Amino acid sequence: MASVLDSYSVQLRSSLPDLDHAEQRFKRAGGLVKIQAALAEVAKQHPSSDRFGLHLLHRHSDLEDDEIMVESGPATQPYHLADLSPAAISGLRASVWGLSQDTKKFAPLQFAFGEEDSGKGMDDLDAALAEAVADVLVQHGLEHVFGLAATEPGQEMMMETTHGRAEILIPARQLAEGFDFIEVLWPLSDIQSGDGSAKCRQGCTKDTKGKHLRFHFVV
Numbered sequence: 063m064a065s066v067l068d069s070y071s072v073q074l075r076s077s078l079p080d081l082d083h084a085e086q087r088f089k090r091a092g093g094l095v096k097i098q099a100a101l102a103e104v105a106k107q108h109p110s111s112d113r114f115g116l117h118l119l120h121r122h123s124d125l126e127d128d129e130i131m132v133e134s135g136p137a138t139q140p141y142h143l144a145d146l147s148p149a150a151i152s153g154l155r156a157s158v159w160g161l162s163q164d165t166k167k168f169a170p171l172q173f174a175f176g177e178e179d180s181g182k183g184m185d186d187l188d189a190a191l192a193e194a195v196a197d198v199l200v201q202h203g204l205e206h207v208f209g210l211a212a213t214e215p216g217q218e219m220m221m222e223t224t225h226g227r228a229e230i231l232i233p234a235r236q237l238a239e240g241f242d243f244i245e246v247l248w249p250l251s252d253i254q255s256g257d258g259s260a261k262c263r264q265g266c267t268k269d270t271k272g273k274h275l276r277f278h279f280v281v
Contacts, residue, residue, distance in 0.1 A: 084120035117211035
């Protein structure tokens with residue numbers, strides 16, 4: 063039976079830049095300006111666009127060859143595939159996608175636990191929408207800058223803190239003001255406005271041992 067893991071490549075994920083370099087790459091590419099109109103047209107033609115957003119490709123840590131990043135509630139962390147039960151694996155669903163360097167088709171980069179043993183672990187990315195977005199990105203040479211991510215309308219803005227290789231979400235309202243914004247997620251259904259309503263912030267704070275914790279805002 064086909065699995066959402068069939069098209070996953072840890073090498074593709076490992077090729078992603080860290081957040082600092084992703085932001086630099088985004089700025090060199092000129093931001094969203096040259097693809098905004100094209101993506102807005104794609105969103106109008108595909109009703110499923112309200113479930114996906116344009117994602118600034120980046121990573122916070124390295125993975126071993128047999129590891130995947132999986133969301134579970136507010137936490138996203140690496141799991142060795144051998145440590146997951148068959149039931150858990152069967153319920154995995156993709157949540158972030160990037161374009162394969164070979165096929166120029168979207169492949170999963172990150173996953174979320176779904177209903178165990180449901181047999182619904184297939185990649186539910188809308189194929190027609192994905193192809194249309196991929197065409198826009200490749201045409202403008204941005205296939206290494208942007209990907210796609212699953213989104214939910216009306217979700218509260220959250221702060222993502224990185225602890226080791228684990229990423230933990232807490233409500234952004236719990237963080238003091240004053241950090242610089244780095245935008246990393248734009249809902250496709252809103253992209254024509256160009257208002258960057260889904261943003262990512264990056265900053266540093268120190269833990270009790272004086273080490274820096276990276277965090278950024280996500281929606």
